Amino acid sequence: xxxxxxxxxxxxLIAAGCSTTALAHHSAAAFNTGVKQTISxxxxxxxxxxxxxxxxxxxxxxxxxxxxxxxxxxxxxxIGPLGFSRDSIKVGxxxxxxxxxxxxxxxxxxxxxxxxxxxxxxxxxxxxxxxxYTDTGAKATSIAGxxxxxxxxxxxxxxxxxxxxxxxxxxxxxxxxxxxxTPQKDCQPIGEPAVAFYPVAxxxxxxxxKVLLHIDWLDTERTVWxxxxxxxxxxxxFPHGHSVGHFEGNTLVVDSxxxxxxxxxxxxxxxxxxxxxxTEKYEVGPDGKSLVYSGKIxxxxxxxxxxxxxxxxEYRPDMKLSGEKCDIKTAQxxxxx
Numbered sequence: 001x002x003x004x005x006x007x008x009x010x011x012x013l014i015a016a017g018c019s020t021t022a023l024a025h026h027s028a029a030a031f032n033t034g035v036k037q038t039i040s041x042x043x044x045x046x047x048x049x050x051x052x053x054x055x056x057x058x059x060x061x062x063x064x065x066x067x068x069x070x071x072x073x074x075x076x077x078x079i080g081p082l083g084f085s086r087d088s089i090k091v092g093x094x095x096x097x098x099x100x101x102x103x104x105x106x107x108x109x110x111x112x113x114x115x116x117x118x119x120x121x122x123x124x125x126x127x128x129x130x131x132x133y134t135d136t137g138a139k140a141t142s143i144a145g146x147x148x149x150x151x152x153x154x155x156x157x158x159x160x161x162x163x164x165x166x167x168x169x170x171x172x173x174x175x176x177x178x179x180x181x182t183p184q185k186d187c188q189p190i191g192e193p194a195v196a197f198y199p200v201a202x203x204x205x206x207x208x209x210k211v212l213l214h215i216d217w218l219d220t221e222r223t224v225w226x227x228x229x230x231x232x233x234x235x236x237x238f239p240h241g242h243s244v245g246h247f248e249g250n251t252l253v254v255d256s257x258x259x260x261x262x263x264x265x266x267x268x269x270x271x272x273x274x275x276x277x278x279t280e281k282y283e284v285g286p287d288g289k290s291l292v293y294s295g296k297i298x299x300x301x302x303x304x305x306x307x308x309x310x311x312x313x314e315y316r317p318d319m320k321l322s323g324e325k326c327d328i329k330t331a332q333x334x335x336x337x
Contacts, residue, residue, distance in 0.1 A: 031100040031111040039069060039110060040096040048086040050324040051075040051184065051218065051331050053125070055089070057097070059107070071097055072333075073112040073125035077200045077216040077322040081148050082124040083132030084115075094118045097125070127151065127199060133316075139288030140315045143252055144206040147291045147313040154197040156311055161267045170270055170302035177269040184264070187326035189218035191265030191272050192240060192256065193280065196293055197311060201319045204282070211245065211252060218326045224254050231257045237274055251283040254295075266302060273301035289315045 041057035053073040060066050073079060076086070089095060098114040101107075112125035124130060128151060166174075189195050196202065198217045205212040213222040224245040231242050237260040245254040256278040259265065265272025280295035294310035297303065 030102055032103045033100050037101050038098050043091050043093045046091055048076050049330045050077050050326050067107050069107055069110050071110045071112045074127050076324045078127050079124050080322050084123045088123050138317050140284050143204050143282045146316050146319045147202045148316040149197045149199050149313045151199050153311040154199050157197045158267055164307050165304040167302055167304050173271050174269040185331050187218050189220050191262045195220050201321050216321045254280040272299050275300045
C-alpha cells in the first residue's frame with residue numbers, strides 16, 4: 001500500500017513532537033532549549049557562513065566585568081530568507097540576543113534565536129524564528145524563478161515519516177542516528193525529496209535541453225535532462241541521482257535513479273540506498289503564488305512500501321541565494337563545545 005503524505009495537515013502534528021532547533025543544528029543537545037535568556041553586548045567578531053552564522057559579543061556582567069560570548073545562529077541560507085542578511089549587523093554594533101544557554105553552564109557559548117538592534121529592529125537567527133518577509137503579491141506564470149519552502153512544509157514532510165512503512169534496516173538506522181551528529185556536519189545534505197522542502201531559496205532555471213535546480217542548502221545542485229537521454233548503468237551513482245524529465249503542459253515531470261547511498265537520504269534519521277527511485281512533479285499552483293511539489297519515493301532497502309508526498313513552496317522572486325558554500329570548519333565548529 002502507498003502511504004500518502006499531506007504536508008499541510010502533518011505540519012501541525014509534527015510541531016508538537018519535534019524540536020526545530022535540533023533540526024537546525026547538529027549539537028543542539030548541548031544547549032538548554034527549555035530556558036530562554038537575553039544577553040546584550042557589542043559585536044567583536046562576526047561570520048556570515050554556511051552552515052552557521054556566528055558572532056562574538058563582549059557582554060558586560062553584573063559585577064562590572066566583561067566576557068566574550070560566542071553566539072551560534074542558523075545557516076546563512078536558512079536565516080537569509082527569514083530576513084537576516086550579510087549586512088544586517090557589523091562589528092561594533094550594540095545588540096541584544098534572545099536564546100538558549102549551554103546545559104553545562106557558563107557564559108562562553110549561547111544559541112541565538114532572536115536578535116534586536118539598538119533601535120529595536122528585530123532579526124531572525126534560527127530556522128524556526130519569525131520571518132520579517134512581507135508578501136508582495138507577485139505571481140508566477142511558470143515553474144521558473146525563485147521559490148521558498150516554509151517551515152510548515154519542511155516539518156510536514158519530516159512528520160510524514162511517522163506513517164511510512166519501513167524495513168528492519170531502516171528502523172535500526174533510525175535508532176542509531178538518534179545518538180549521532182548529523183552527516184550535515186560534513187556538508188552532506190539531506191537527500192531528495194526532503195532537500196527540496198528545506199526552508200531555503202530554490203532557483204529553478206528552465207533551459208532548452210535541461211532544467212537546473214539550485215537549492216541553497218549545502219551546495220545542492222540538480223540537473224534534469226530534457227533531451228531524451230536514458231539513465232546510465234546502475235553501477236554509476238551520484239549524490240543527487242540522475243534525473244530525466246519532460247513537460248506535460250506547464251508541469252515538469254521528473255524520473256530520478258542512480259542515487260549514491262546517503263545516511264540521511266530519506267529524512268533526518270532515515271538513509272537511502274542505491275535502489276532509491278523518485279518520480280516528481282513541479283507545477284505552479286492555481287493562485288500563481290505557490291509551487292506544488294509532489295511525487296513518489298521507492299527504496300526497497302529502507303521502505304517496505306512506496307511513499308507519496310505533496311507539498312508547496314512559495315513564490316519569492318526577490319529572494320537571493322546566499323552565495324555561501326558549505327564550510328567544513330564552520331560546520332564542525334561547535335562539535336567539541
